[in-house]
Amino acid sequence: MAPAFQLPVLKKTLTQVGLKFTTMISDVGGLVAQEKAARDAARASAPGTMDWTSYHEYDEIMGWMDTVAKDHPDVCTVENVGKSYQQHDMKLLKLGKGVNKPIIFLEGGLEGREWISPAVLTYIIDQLVTKKETYDDLLSNVNFYFMPIVNPDGYYYTYTTDRLWRKTRSKTNSPQNCYGVDANRNWDIHWMEVGASDDPCSEEYAGSEPFSEVEMRNVRDEIIKYSDYIDAYLSFHSYSQLWSSPWCWTTDLPDDWTDLDDLAHSIVEAVTAVHGEVYETGSCALSGPASGGSADWAKAVVDAKYSYTIELRDKGEFGFLLPEDQIIPTGEETMAGVLVLANFIKDNYS
Secondary structure, three states: OOOHHHHHHHHHHHHHOOOOOOOOOOOHHHHHHHHHHHHHHHHHHOOOOOOOOOOOOHHHHHHHHHHHHHHOOOOEEEEEEEEOOOOOEEEEEEEOOOOOOOEEEEEOOOOOOOOHHHHHHHHHHHHHHHOOOOOHHHHHHOEEEEEOOOOHHHHHHHHHOOOOOOOOOOEOOOOOOOEOOOOOOOOOOOOOOOOOEOOOOOOOEOOOOOOOOHHHHHHHHHHHHOOOOEEEEEEEEEOOOEEEEOOOOOOOOOOOHHHHHHHHHHHHHHHHHHHOOOOEEEEHHHHOOOOOOHHHHHHHHHOOOEEEEEEEOOOOOOHHHOOHHHHHHHHHHHHHHHHHHHHHHHHHHO
16 A cells, blocks of 8 residues: 555655556545445434444444344343453354254454455354244254354444554554554464564564464353354454465365365355355465464364355455445345355254
8 A cells, every 4th residue: 555645756766676466445545435325324313223234333332232232132142251452342143052962153353454355254143043934943053152242342442533444553662652463373383484574564473472462362261161062163254255274374274174174165155145256265375375263273173074265255445445336245145155054064064
């Protein structure tokens, strides 16, 4: 990304060295302003309302999760799992009726700027609870554990200060006074080996040590607590339209790769069938190796067999600034994929 006044020089330099380039988003600042205007209009017309025609702030989402649990106590409970570095409450919503049944653990919001991730996860929650009679057999045999935003401080910061902020907001030892850690490089799985940085000012800074971030420790502890029952782990991100399998840190494949890949193909067929959006499958590392990720950790450490990293819409036209009118379509297609996975877990592990 470059400011407008630097574009002529940048284009000339790239041309001189023989590099081809494409402008993906011509006016990032304009998109951010449009997004804010649409969000403000939605809040003004329906204050306090949870919907999927606009994006929502952290406190709105956490409050809505409490309301869902209150309104649907037969299938939902909310557990406070700790506080973030800046003292935001972190919550886990448990959805299902089965006792000692397999768990699908779904998390999102690892990177603050990826707003579509929490939006899609809350959409899936809403679909499951408002249609709980339709999904009664599924909810009786599979439990869904949701943490829509596992980087609360980063997400909050994207609303107040910097829309494209990625990392957490913890203070580092940087002389430049840089803040934050890449939450998806901070897990104790081949930490800092590849695709990560030891520079606190880098967007890919992996932290001073594995699990340096309190938020990741909170999520880790919840996963370990329920690890005996977690058969699937889904980590939602944006963007690129991928449903990828471990490993992210190496192109080597896990021993059960065929199982993972076969199911991933069935999932993306269902996803694509909804709106025609094509999602790719394959090894997570093929889009750029990166160590210290949550999905790799979940598979390697707690044996969550069907562990996937999902990159939602789009393929770069809007990138992290996906328009609000794509929230519901993205939610619909993702819901279709999650149902394929959930029914597979029900049929084979319940």
